[in-house]
Amino acid sequence: MSTPLKTAKRFVVKVGSSLVTNQGQGLDHAALARWAAQIAQLRKLNREVVLVSSGAVAEGMQRLGWKKRPRAVHELQAAAAVGQMGLVQVYESCFRKHNLLTSQILLTHDDLADRKRYLNARTTLRTLLALGVIPIINENDTVATDEIRVGDNDTLGSLVTNLIEADVLVILTDQTGLFDADPRTYPDAKLVTEANATDPALEKMAGGAGSHIGLGGMITKVIAAQRAARGGAHTLIASGHEPDVLVRLAQGERIGTLLRAKSATMAARKQWLADHLQTRGNLMLDAGAARALLADGKSLLPIGVYEVTGEFERGEAVSCRDESHREIARGLVNYSASEARRILRTPSSEIEAKLGYIDEPELIHRDNLVLL
Helix, strand or coil, X not given: CCCHHHCCCEEEEEECHHHHECCCCCECHHHHHHHHHHHHHHHHCCCEEEEEECCHHHHHHHHHCCCCCCCCHHHHHHHHHHHXXXXXXXXXXXXXXXXXXXEEEEECHHHHHCHHHHHHHHXXXXXXXXXXXXXXXXXXXXXXXXXXXXXXXXXXXXXXXXXXXXXXXXXEECCXXXXXXXXXXXXXXXXXXXXXXXXXXXXXXXXCECCCCCCCEXXXXXXXXXXXXXXXXXXXXXXXXXXXXXXHHHCCCCCCEEEEXXXXXXXXXXXXXXXXXXXXXXXXXXXXXXXXXHCCCXXXXXXXXXXXXXXXXXXXXXXXXXXXXXXXXXXXXXXXXXXXXXXXXXXXXXXXXXXXXXXXXXXXXXXXXXXX
């Protein structure tokens, strides 16, 4: 029985640091050549491919003579700036041998959180794919700070998957796939060959962080699959050491762990809201307000909010949390944090009396709200 990848047209492929570097000793040129060759085969099968590739910081470390990954942000940014030159140069050379053009796209969370920049990025990527160009994407580590970081390329891959409405996210790693326990600790752990991406048990199965070369671990891959599933995309986690793994996957062969998207696809604007990794603040909801959002599909009114945390302006993304502090929704708020605090527990009919004006009767309109 074949997998959904056999009929998938648009792929986002993420390759980790361990698959493109020589154990931290700079780029593995032969490995990059193999990825280019496989993606060229996918293009011959009429598949569109976006490549999210790690390796820039590792290459920069090698060029700068650093043995350990730096912790200081400015040093990471310097390593990324140096390493991006080598990473793109090698990929461009490898793809050129297959008569394929490449492009470099560097993103931060701000690029995806701002609606206009988000739409511009989507249009650019779709245009490149229509032209037969292979976009090579990485986080813009040279300018990224903690406030605007995506954080790891598994997460970036899932965001790009939703951005371009890809059919499948392929996360290639040095592991066979997801196991029901850590195989390094439990030799009898079994490979999870297929599961629902939103199954909460998957997070418990996922292990901890990876090597000193890259960031993340299996948990980031599971969370990335959950995010991609909201956009209707399946996720495949497999070993990048499998021969011709991309070609075999595209032909429907079962390899690694398939995490299926079961839920209905969100509307594009709702997906954009759900993919905000960082919100500017929190609105704490009483039980009635939480029920109105979750069960009745209502807008959020100020009367149901009992606390505001964080600082935000009108139009920024905020989290809506129930009385147990669980995030149940997020949306674009109609009032600033200071204004929201002044109208807590206030009926909409009294907003103008408290503020001296009224912009909207809701704190968040349901059209600008997404349930999580």
